[in-house]
Amino acid sequence: MEHIYHAAVVGGGIAGYSAALSLKSLNIDCLWLGESLFGDKVTKSEYVRNYPAFLGNGVEFFEALQRQKEAEGVKFTKGRVNGIYRLGDRFDLMTDKETYSAFAVILCTGVDLKGTLGGEREWTGKGVSYCAVCDGAIYRGKRIAAVAASPAFAEEIEFLAGFAEKVYAFCPSVTAFEHKNIELCCDQPRSIEGNSHVSRLVCDEKTYDVDGVFLLRNAVPPDVLVGGAKTDGAHILVGRDLSTNIGGLFAAGDVTGLPYQYAKAAGEGLVAAHSAKKYLKEIAKI
């Protein structure tokens, strides 16, 4: 029989870690899923001086977190969640490889500091996709653009090239691709345009005629990840208990809004964990 976790935490940053740590101490059966352990921002901090009881650089902060994680026995599962779907009293979380189920979900997915492309929200689902594995096959024989946030997405661009006739790839620090139908572009994408469906990616130097645009990033807008979630721009709307408009869905950290700070993210992770426990009691799952 499939295992249904009491709670799933999505996002490997500080908010996610704090939520997973708190759920563990609350004795809640929890799955902590994320792209990378402690997130990709932690080691980039030059000096962390505003987190209680810590002074040091980002690498030292990472090491301190790692020591605590090991000592407390908090488990981390690597994986990117491509979609979260409500099915009766549970949520299904789809990753590239597996589908997991949980009765409550805490979204700790951070924000993409580079912001959104013009037209991105308007064309989501009408030619704008955030998931190569989910939507790549739709573009068999078509022309697409892949705008990646980092070289880590090069593999997904190669994957897309297995379907598409042509891929215009915007991928920092990558100098070559294996598939011959990938054209490496150094232009700066600015906006996505179309009529009833995406038809153009407008960049600084030129405009590319495309049938679809893949935005390959670590942080997907929360309402794209969970259909029906109420947002304000890049942020998901939450109450003081960090509940969202969807029963059983909570959020914590940068994804809920400013200030973007570790201490706020950690505090919210803890509050969201307690709120998730309260919810699980109310629906009689614990």
Ligand SMILES: Cc1cc2nc3c(=O)[nH]c(=O)nc-3n(C[C@H](O)[C@H](O)[C@H](O)COP(=O)(O)OP(=O)(O)OC[C@H]3O[C@@H](n4cnc5c(N)ncnc54)[C@H](O)[C@@H]3O)c2cc1C
């Ligand atoms: C260079 C730099 C220096 C900073 N220095 C400081 C500082 O000194 N002090 C301070 O207080 N703050 C600092 N910050 C801000 C701090 O990094 C953020 O406030 C904090 O990381 C927020 O934590 P979070 O868990 O909400 O989000 P993040 O740290 O962004 O973590 C979110 C994680 O979720 C993952 N994710 C997103 N979507 C999915 C998905 N669908 N499936 C799986 N995983 C997903 C992302 O890959 C990411 O790893 C700094 C930020 C930067 C960029």
